[in-house]
Amino acid sequence: MMRFLLAIFIAMTMSACGLISVKPWERDVLARENMQLNADALLELMDEQIYYSKEAAHGGKSVGGGGCGCN
């Protein structure tokens, strides 16, 4: 399962090999809120907090943020 998902993910991102130049006036889709890297900032902040308290691995998206004792 993990290998299958990793293979799908690599296949998707391999599309980056076909980079094309995107002019500023061609970025209408990219300018939409749901295309931003951190579009759901509050949801992701809450998720980080929850999974930080339930799993050994954390971080990676960015740096910073508040800590917790997390029982």
Place this chain on the structure above:
Amino acid sequence: MKSIRSKLSAATCLLLSSAVTDETHAKGDDAWDVSASALLYVEENRVTVNEDVVSLSKEIDDDEFVSGKFIFDVMSGPSPNGAPKSSKPQIMTTPSGQQVVVPADSLPTYEFLDTRYAMLWDWEKPLSRLFKTTNSFSVSAEYDYQSTGMSSVWSYDLNNKISTITIGLALTYDKISPVGGVPEALATMGSDSSSADKYKTGIDWIFGGSQIINRSSLFQINYTLGLSKGYLTDPYKLIAVVDDRSLEPEINDAYFHEKRPSKRLSHIFYLKYIKDFSGQVLRSSYRYFRDDWRVQAHTFDFKYTFPVRKSDELQFHFRLYDQSAASFYHYYFVDRTSDPSIDSNDVIDENVSNIASLDGHVDYASADYRLGNLRTITLGLKYSMPLDYYQGKIDLRVDHLRQIDKENKFPQLRAWILQAVVKFIY
């Protein structure tokens, strides 16, 4: 004609200059970007967390933003203390020194109730047309835990803002003041504890970048090197030594406080890919984590959003997390004195009734299930709709997570996450 085209290009460039940003902001004089979130996290038969957040953001100069997040949590419920189930009642000493009886065939837990206040401030400032810095400061306080952190992230746009490279540094300083004092590591449950506070520090370096692939997709890649030092042990967790025949704790002194290394070095590789399919959006990420505690973890996260009705959106969420155990994780230790033939990494060659501490028998030990071999599967739905006023938007989401011990020793954890987020510009 050329002049009109160049002016149009400049205007479009200005409008879309934040095409790949880390966050969306309100633009305009005196406009505040306001978000408020209420979250309920409920584990079946265990912990409940109520977390409320208010976030305010404002543009104070051209492309210069300040923002603040104010967080209030209430956490309560029973949390596993690391001891295993037993067919007989178990007598446990709580961190505050009380004795409680854990019924037979029940997972030993400690009840807790805590509140947490946290504040995070961000200041995003462009240093030039292509160069931007974001500086953050955070504090949080619980009854037994205080944390202070600061970070600085520098990003630089390349290739007409098609590419962005990022470098950042974060520092944290935490104070731990456990209820009942700091227990002596590896000593028996209920032994003397120290009233002195403990501290830990963290430093994270992040190196990364993002890249527009074409008109409808982009990706982000990060590498984070993290180093934590100091008191990394959980003062409320125990590890049991069980009898080699019954595989259960047979005496009251069979429980010991855990001990973790005082240093943890981690490497994180993170990749995010976002793709638009004519209005439907796939947001996906993969994270690989490993540290010198020998924890390795893979995390996949997929969110697929598509428009419904006039201007609403529905999002499906799937997350898969898979983790291998830390090198010092043991479900329990086995007292091998009556059956020397037992061959396992989990044995103690001393009768448990003769030892007051595991010190000298092991260097480190923890039975915290969160350091074990586990897998988390999350499925969720989010519904978003615009509000009629103040360019507002509301998000409602429900996620269900299931956490499985891959060795089938701990009972499965099931939890619900319910969250409502309201955003508007005021």
